[in-house]
Amino acid sequence: MNRFDLKLREWGQYPLTAVDTATVQVNLGLVCNQNCRHCHVGAGPDRPETMTWETMEAVLAGCRTLAPDRVDLTGGAPELNPYFRRLIRELRGLKHRVQVRTNLTALLGPDCDDLPDFFREHRIELVASLPCYTVENVEAQRGRGVHVRSIEALRRLNAVGYGDADSLPLDLVYNPGGPFLPPPQSALETDYRDVLRNEYGVFFSRLLTITNMPVGRFQQELDRQGGGETYRRLLEENFNADTLDGLMCRHQVNIGWDGTLFDCDFNLALGLPVQLNGPAHIARADLTKLAGRRIVTDKHCFGCTAGCGSSCGGALTKGQTSCRE
Numbered sequence: 667m668n669r670f671d672l673k674l675r676e677w678g679q680y681p682l683t684a685v686d687t688a689t690v691q692v693n694l695g696l697v698c699n700q701n702c703r704h705c706h707v708g709a710g711p712d713r714p715e716t717m718t719w720e721t722m723e724a725v726l727a728g729c730r731t732l733a734p735d736r737v738d739l740t741g742g743a744p745e746l747n748p749y750f751r752r753l754i755r756e757l758r759g760l761k762h763r764v765q766v767r768t769n770l771t772a773l774l775g776p777d778c779d780d781l782p783d784f785f786r787e788h789r790i791e792l793v794a795s796l797p798c799y800t801v802e803n804v805e806a807q808r809g810r811g812v813h814v815r816s817i818e819a820l821r822r823l824n825a826v827g828y829g830d831a832d833s834l835p836l837d838l839v840y841n842p843g844g845p846f847l848p849p850p851q852s853a854l855e856t857d858y859r860d861v862l863r864n865e866y867g868v869f870f871s872r873l874l875t876i877t878n879m880p881v882g883r884f885q886q887e888l889d890r891q892g893g894g895e896t897y898r899r900l901l902e903e904n905f906n907a908d909t910l911d912g913l914m915c916r917h918q919v920n921i922g923w924d925g926t927l928f929d930c931d932f933n934l935a936l937g938l939p940v941q942l943n944g945p946a947h948i949a950r951a952d953l954t955k956l957a958g959r960r961i962v963t964d965k966h967c968f969g970c971t972a973g974c975g976s977s978c979g980g981a982l983t984k985g986q987t988s989c990r991e
């Protein structure tokens with residue numbers, strides 16, 4: 667039994683099981699215009715992995731069966747998949763609520779000028795990564811020039827109404843610049859709002875804080891610097907049982923770029939598919955078995971349960987004004 671499962675057993679929560687599939691998260695591929703230091707899937711311009719239209723048809727059929735509350739498109743940079751717009755039109759045609767995770771700078775790329783209007787036309791909800799409001803911290807994680815281009819993309823989204831109306835949400839995502847836990851979400855949101863409005867004239871809906879997971883490039887960096895064990899201990903020592911009900915794997919299924927099913931994008935990065943006693947592929951799996959399935963866990967899961975907790979929707983204990991660190 668791994669250390670995370672031992673901790674779950676201590677709290678009477680072993681084994682961890684999925685409650686529902688309210689969210690279907692779809693990873694459209696690992697192609698990205700950026701090459702960020704902390705990227706858990708190791709995405710970048712040279713990655714060839716991308717979801718085909720054939721797999722997207724299986725995703726659409728799966729969404730008809732699962733009837734999720736929300737379909738969440740991620741990557742890499744999902745905008746760079748050649749079938750991105752077609753998939754969105756089909757999903758919206760089926761009346762699915764659709765959320766897109768954007769790195770912002772992809773919106774400034776060739777052939778992407780139409781995207782702010784396209785998103786507005788299809789009432790797409792946006793979650794945009796901006797790991798800090800300072801130039802230094804963003805460039806340290808994401809590369810030179812990324813901050814200024816991210817601000818330009820935010821201005822274009824604001825110009826078509828994003829971040830200003832409930833129907834056009836534009837959430838921003840913070841993640842720490844190193845091996846430490848995020849500060850409390852609500853206090854940091856106030857700082858973001860003040861700096862972005864006063865210095866750049868841009869606005870957004872909500873701030874989501876996400877913990878750096880010891881997976882992918884972030885883990886490689888920890889290994890290079892010799893901090894892996896210290897960080898794993900920090901996550902484990904800050905285990906917060908209040909996060910367990912809201913863990914994203916308990917309320918979603920993740921579909922990888924080749925159609926393989928995962929409990930979350932971190933398990934995708936680690937190559938740990940769902941356990942279903944049958945095929946773990948969107949075209950062949952018994953989707954009725956996803957709710958109630960046993961979730962594949964390991965020590966990286968402490969990244970989701972540390973402090974205020976962490977998920978693709980931000981902190982898991984949002985009522986708190988301070989979190990254990």
Ligand code: SF4
Binds near residue numbers: 741769
């Ligand atoms: S963190 Fe996001 S923007 Fe950065 S390389 Fe990975 S997928 Fe691309």
Ligand code: SF4
Binds near residue numbers: 964970
């Ligand atoms: S990494 Fe987090 S979301 Fe994924 S299986 Fe572990 S606890 Fe669940």
